[in-house]
Amino acid sequence: MNETGARQRGVLIIVENLPLPFDRRVWQEATALHAAGYVVSIICPTGAGYEKRYEEIGGIAIHRHPLPVEAAGASGYVLEYGAAMFWQFRLALRVLRERGFDAIHACNPPDLIFVVGGFFKLFAGKRFLFDHHDICPELYEAKFGRRGFLYRLMLRLERWTFRTADVSIATNESYRRVAIQRGRMPAERVFVVRSGPNLDRLRIVAPNPALRKGRRYLVGYVGTMGKQEGIDLLLQSMAHIVFERGRDDVHLGLVGGGTSLEALRRQASEMGLADYVTFTGRVGDELLLEMLNTADVCVNPDVANEMNDKSTMNKIMEYMALGKPIVQFDLAEGRFSAQRASLYARKNDPVDMADKVLELLDDPERRRVMGRIGRERVTRELEWRYEVPKLLAAYRALFDGVPAAAGDPATRRSRGS
Numbered sequence: 001m002n003e004t005g006a007r008q009r010g011v012l013i014i015v016e017n018l019p020l021p022f023d024r025r026v027w028q029e030a031t032a033l034h035a036a037g038y039v040v041s042i043i044c045p046t047g048a049g050y051e052k053r054y055e056e057i058g059g060i061a062i063h064r065h066p067l068p069v070e071a072a073g074a075s076g077y078v079l080e081y082g083a084a085m086f087w088q089f090r091l092a093l094r095v096l097r098e099r100g101f102d103a104i105h106a107c108n109p110p111d112l113i114f115v116v117g118g119f120f121k122l123f124a125g126k127r128f129l130f131d132h133h134d135i136c137p138e139l140y141e142a143k144f145g146r147r148g149f150l151y152r153l154m155l156r157l158e159r160w161t162f163r164t165a166d167v168s169i170a171t172n173e174s175y176r177r178v179a180i181q182r183g184r185m186p187a188e189r190v191f192v193v194r195s196g197p198n199l200d201r202l203r204i205v206a207p208n209p210a211l212r213k214g215r216r217y218l219v220g221y222v223g224t225m226g227k228q229e230g231i232d233l234l235l236q237s238m239a240h241i242v243f244e245r246g247r248d249d250v251h252l253g254l255v256g257g258g259t260s261l262e263a264l265r266r267q268a269s270e271m272g273l274a275d276y277v278t279f280t281g282r283v284g285d286e287l288l289l290e291m292l293n294t295a296d297v298c299v300n301p302d303v304a305n306e307m308n309d310k311s312t313m314n315k316i317m318e319y320m321a322l323g324k325p326i327v328q329f330d331l332a333e334g335r336f337s338a339q340r341a342s343l344y345a346r347k348n349d350p351v352d353m354a355d356k357v358l359e360l361l362d363d364p365e366r367r368r369v370m371g372r373i374g375r376e377r378v379t380r381e382l383e384w385r386y387e388v389p390k391l392l393a394a395y396r397a398l399f400d401g402v403p404a405a406a407g408d409p410a411t412r413r414s415r416g417s
Contacts, residue, residue: 008039009102009103010038010040010041010100010101010103011033011041011104011105011395012042012043012092012095012103012104012105013026013030013042013104013105014042014044014088014104014107014113014116015043015107016045016084016107016109018044018045018047019044019045019047019064020042020050020064021057021062023044024195024198025133025171025195025314026042026107028384029105029131029391030060031060032384032388032392033392033395034059034060036392036395039101040060041063041101042061043063043064043087043091043092044063044065045064045065045066046064048257048282049284050064051064053065061095063091065084065087065090065091066083067084068083081110085112085115085116088113088116089119096120101126102127102399103126103127103128103398104117104127104128104129106129106131106161107133108130108131108132108136108161109133109134109136109139110136110157111136111158112157113161114128114130114157114161117130117164127166127398127399128164128165128166129168129169129394129395129398130161130162130165130167130168132170132171133171134307134311135175135306135307135310135311136154137151137154137158138305138306138307138310139307141305141306141307142228142303142306142307142308143228159184163184165185165189167395167398168183168185168189168190168191169190169191169391169394170190170192170193171195171311171312172310172311174309174310174311175311176190176192178310188397189397191393191397193390193391193394194312195317196317196378196382196383196385196387197317197320197378197382197383197384198383199378199379199384201285202289202321203289204293204322204323205290206293207294208290208293211251211253211290211291211294213251213278216249217249217250217251217297217361218251218252218253218296219251219295219296219361220253220255220292220294220295220298220299220319221252221253221256221300221301221315222254222256222288222298222315223255223300223313224257224258225258225260225261225264226258226259226260227260228302228305228308229260229301229303230301230348231254231260231264232264233348233353234254234301234353235264235267235271235277237299237350237351237353237354238252238273238276238277239271239272240350241354243272245354247358250276251276252276252277252278253278253291253294254277254280255280255288255292256281257281257282261281289322292318292319292322292324293322295324296367297325297326297327297357297360297367298315298319298324298325298326298327299327299328299353299357300326300327300328300329301328301329301350301353302331303329304329304330304331304347304348308331309331309332310332310333312333312334312336312337313333313334316328316337317337317378317382319338319341319374320337320338320341320375320382323371323372323375324371324374325341325343325360325366325367325370325374326338326342326343326370326374327342327343327344327345327353327357327360328342328345329344329346329347329353330347331347337382339373340370341370341374342374343359343360
């Protein structure tokens with residue numbers, strides 16, 4: 001009960017691909033909803049550093065479940081997704097019995113949580129909100145380089161997810177168009193809630209010179225080590241810097257884990273870059289902040305494809321929050337986020353990326369100005385606190401049927417965006 005005696009509404013957030021609170025966007029949403037008076041529960045997988053099957057953090061109840069080793073091939077995906085759905089149903093029933101909930105907030109990938117949401121919507125009268133993190137058909141194409149039957153299945157699952165949802169949240173305008181055009185959702189039920197950085201977490205701290213490994217400059221990267229992230233292209237850029245441009249004063253620090261991490265370490269060694277590249281693996285915030293605060297330039301080598309062109313990458317806004325100049329391939333949402341805080345290399349061209357990195361390393365004043373521009377854009381427009389009202393507006397629509405007006409900031413870009 002709240003102070004007026006009315007029962008607080010309960011929200012059950014379901015995430016399949018990352019543990020909480022490691023998933024930064026979802027954790028920010030959960031804490032914002034809790035601060036607004038909702039009773040928040042979460043179902044998610046276990047992961048390194050998050051092995052407890054149950055814990056409560058700041059009033060938010062987190063139920064974690066085991067998953068098979070990350071999927072490889074069709075049979076692996078069937079096993080992983082089948083196990084996830086089993087645990088989601090089982091734990092949702094537990095939460096309903098112990099804490100109760102009025103809505104399920106489903107975070108993709110994959111686009112299968114609508115089965116759980118649809119069940120509780122149909123048989124228990126619960127609401128269903130879809131939080132659209134990845135465009136799964138394009139993600140499949142980016143991973144496997146083809147379309148075919150499974151691509152068409154992804155489109156169908158996406159459509160069923162939108163059809164089940166009472167309200168959907170898009171991370172940017174490109175995703176909002178997918179929801180309206182491909183998902184056929186009414187525009188007034190689609191809300192843009194960007195993954196803005198939390199400046200309480202992303203603190204500017206003193207650099208750690210040891211991370212430069214004795215070299216003058218450090219180039220920083222944070223993110224997943226997967227195929228579509230383009231780390232192989234970044235290694236090619238580094239090889240050009242070291243072997244073609246003859247620069248032995250640059251070190252590359254990469255923070256993050258993923259299915260391709262070990263293969264990328266081997267590739268760097270085979271390319272003769274072992275002494276010029278540090279892979280930290282998945283680490284906590286302390287080392288992540290040290291690496292990014294020490295970096296002179298930060299990079300985003302995401303491959304130019306349909307998915308990455310339409311997706312907003314958290315790493316870009318984290319770089320900007322820390323006042324770092326950026327080099328990335330020229331992608332629509334990447335350019336929208338960074339604007340003048342970044343240089344844009346030709347799509348999938350590692351040599352052009354290398355040249356632009358060196359262009360910034362050799363121009364400290366330009367780095368300073370670009371870093372300031374990025375930091376100011378975050379503090380004035382993109383910080384998470386600006387997104388919280390949009391999230392709460394989506395929940396008003398979910399529970400009270402209040403649509404977003406055409407000019408409402410929850411459904412349009414903010415000034416200057």
